[in-house]
Amino acid sequence: xxxxxxxxxxxxxxxxxxxxxxxxxxxxxxxxxxxxxxxxxxxxxxxxxxxxxxxxxxxxxxxxxxxxxxxxxxxxxxxxxxxxxxxxxxxxxxxxxxxxxxxxxxxxxxxxxxxxxxxxxxxxxxx
Amino acid sequence: xxxxxxxxxxxxxxxxxxxxxxxxxxxxxxxxxxxxxxxxxxxxxxxxxxxxxxxxxxxxxxxxxxxxxxxxxxxxxxxxxxxxxxxxxxxxxxxxxxxxxxxxxxxxxxxxxxxxxxxxxxxxxxx
Numbered sequence: 001x002x003x004x005x006x007x008x009x010x011x012x013x014x015x016x017x018x019x020x021x022x023x024x025x026x027x028x029x030x031x032x033x034x035x036x037x038x039x040x041x042x043x044x045x046x047x048x049x050x051x052x053x054x055x056x057x058x059x060x061x062x063x064x065x066x067x068x069x070x071x072x073x074x075x076x077x078x079x080x081x082x083x084x085x086x087x088x089x090x091x092x093x094x095x096x097x098x099x100x101x102x103x104x105x106x107x108x109x110x111x112x113x114x115x116x117x118x119x120x121x122x123x124x125x126x127x
Numbered sequence: 128x129x130x131x132x133x134x135x136x137x138x139x140x141x142x143x144x145x146x147x148x149x150x151x152x153x154x155x156x157x158x159x160x161x162x163x164x165x166x167x168x169x170x171x172x173x174x175x176x177x178x179x180x181x182x183x184x185x186x187x188x189x190x191x192x193x194x195x196x197x198x199x200x201x202x203x204x205x206x207x208x209x210x211x212x213x214x215x216x217x218x219x220x221x222x223x224x225x226x227x228x229x230x231x232x233x234x235x236x237x238x239x240x241x242x243x244x245x246x247x248x249x250x251x252x253x254x
Contacts, residue, residue, distance in 0.1 A: 113219060
């Protein structure tokens with residue numbers, strides 16, 4: 001129900017924590033997906049409105065949080081080299097997407113009271 | 128398995144989003160729980176190492192995100208007044224805790240590859 005009210009629907013964002021640090025989350029997942037599709041850290045960051053420095057810092061954080069890197073350099077080629085996901089990078093991105101889906105699936109009931117109690121903005125009241 | 132490695136276990140933090148804004152999350156939930164136990168926004172914030180201003184800003188954000196407030200003032204009494212959760216506040220805190228539990232329950236499988244791939248710190252290697 002309420003499928004038509006897409007703009008007002010609440011949703012979950014999941015951060016995977018290790019100690020006090022984020023080791024995976026929605027921004028890192030989107031960046032990895034875009035690195036895979038663009039073949040470039042810079043292009044992926046650009047599409048997310050992120051500085052080159054910020055995109056590299058996130059990749060460095062991902063690469064050092066795990067036992068082996070999630071993103072690796074690709075030497076040569078027409079574009080003079082780029083980046084791609086390692087097997088581990090693809091595996092952990094896939095695990096995170098699965099996690100998002102599984103939590104979304106179970107969260108409907110617990111989110112319902114929040115959804116129902118949302119403040120209605122003036123535009124919505126008049127609409 | 129690996130139940131003994133408590134310090135190195137990864138875990139989820141859940142943010143409930145509405146549009147581009149956080150409307151509920153771990154910090155807000157802890158603050159609400161402490162307001163309920165301390166009967167004071169200031170005392171709750173203090174216990175979280177939060178400034179009075181920051182605690183009030185979070186309460187204000189919670190109160191205006193929903194159709195009615197989650198925290199209300201308590202007039203008079205020995206302490207000269209304080210704060211407590213409204214029925215809605217208690218209900219949404221409980222819904223959020225349920226959400227955390229339900230996501231934790233389903234996340235074990237999807238988190239396993241991340242847990243397995245964690246970088247091992249030098250201290251852990253030597254231990």
